[in-house]
Amino acid sequence: xxxxxxxxxxxxxxxxxxxxxxxxxxxxxxxxxxxxxxxxxxxxxxxxxxxxxxxxxxxxxxxxxxxxxxxxxxxxxxxxxxxxxxxxxxxxxxxxxxxxxxxxxxxxxxxxxxxxxxxxxxxxxxxxxxxxxxxxxxxxxxxxxxxxxxxxxxxxxxxxxxxxxxxxxxxxxxxxxxxxxxxxxxxxxxxxxxxxxxxxxxxxxxxxxxxxxxxxxxxxxxxxxxxxxxxxxxxxxxxxxxxxxxx
Ligand SMILES: [Fe+2]
Ligand SMILES: [Fe+2]
Numbered sequence: 614x615x616x617x618x619x620x621x622x623x624x625x626x627x628x629x630x631x632x633x634x635x636x637x638x639x640x641x642x643x644x645x646x647x648x649x650x651x652x653x654x655x656x657x658x659x660x661x662x663x664x665x666x667x668x669x670x671x672x673x674x675x676x677x678x679x680x681x682x683x684x685x686x687x688x689x690x691x692x693x694x695x696x697x698x699x700x701x702x703x704x705x706x707x708x709x710x711x712x713x714x715x716x717x718x719x720x721x722x723x724x725x726x727x728x729x730x731x732x733x734x735x736x737x738x739x740x741x742x743x744x745x746x747x748x749x750x751x752x753x754x755x756x757x758x759x760x761x762x763x764x765x766x767x768x769x770x771x772x773x774x775x776x777x778x779x780x781x782x783x784x785x786x787x788x789x790x791x792x793x794x795x796x797x798x799x800x801x802x803x804x805x806x807x808x809x810x811x812x813x814x815x816x817x818x819x820x821x822x823x824x825x826x827x828x829x830x831x832x833x834x835x836x837x838x839x840x841x842x843x844x845x846x847x848x849x850x851x852x853x854x855x856x857x858x859x860x
Contacts, residue, residue, distance in 0.1 A: 615713050616648050617844040617846065618649070618842075619653065619790055619842040620650070620813055620840075620842075621654060621793070621795075621810035621812060622655040622683065622795050622815075623652065624812075625665075625667040626664065627667075630835075631658070634813050634839050638841065639674065642674065645843075648711030648712070649710040649715075650672075650678045651678075651715070653810055654684075654793065655683035655684065655686065656691070657686055659685070660685060660686050660690050662690050665691060677708070679706075679715055681719065682721050683754035688704060703721075703734045705718055705738070713750060713846060714741075715749070716749050717753075718730060718753040719734060720753040720754050720755040726768040727768040727770070727771055728768070728770040728771060735775055735776070738751070738776075742779065742785050746785070750787055750788050753790075753791055754793050755769055757773035757807070762796065762818075762827075764827060765793070765796070777803040780804075787851065788806045788808065789806070790844070792810050794809045796817045796819075797855045799853065811839065811841070813839040815833040838859060839858045840855060840858060841858060842854065843856065
């Protein structure tokens with residue numbers, strides 16, 4: 614059995630608030646018996662080097678911590694601080710952790726909030742899935758399906774059909790994990806489970822939980838508690854458990 618602790622959207626912005634919410638989550642997770650921690654993007658809020666130094670210092674544990682970029686991240690600063698490399702090409706990473714294979718895709722478009730899997734990323738993923746003889750768990754920041762928040766759905770992945778074609782052509786893709794929506798949510802995509810992690814930094818309101826007209830100014834609930842999804846993989850089967858992280 615492998616247990617993946619999936620969190621997202623830490624948005625380190627130099628504030629005490631962001632730092633304390635991440636510390637609360639990481640302290641909780643370090644006390645849990647998990648095999649890998651996955652953080653699906655928007656690690657930094659402005660993409661500054663200083664913010665990545667916080668990422669590097671805070672998103673650590675005795676188990677592997679897998680990271681991927683979101684629309685608030687900056688590829689060059691991310692590479693410089695977290696990967697000790699340079700360049701602005703998509704940050705696509707194949708990782709083995711907890712005995713599982715993770716294909717972590719860069720769905721960002723520099724300077725934009727919505728997402729796109731570039732042709733080179735789709736080719737890379739296709740190759741990873743074709744070369745693997747075991748299940749592969751795919752991670753990306755942007756949700757490829759509508760999650761019923763009109764604002765967030767307006768900045769979802771632009772080319773879900775391209776991703777779906779790659780996944781449907783594979784016998785090894787097992788599930789898709791994403792962030793970006795700041796919402797714990799589950800659906801299906803290309804015949805696979807699709808799970809979005811809650812946001813550490815904030816939670817998006819749903820249209821049916823408020824009488825307010827939702828706009829960017831009031832969509833993010835900053836008082837809601839951070840959360841985590843525990844994905845349990847056993848004999849190739851996946852179950853996902855959602856938990857809030859109380860103070
Ligand atoms: Fe975010
Ligand atoms: Fe995002």
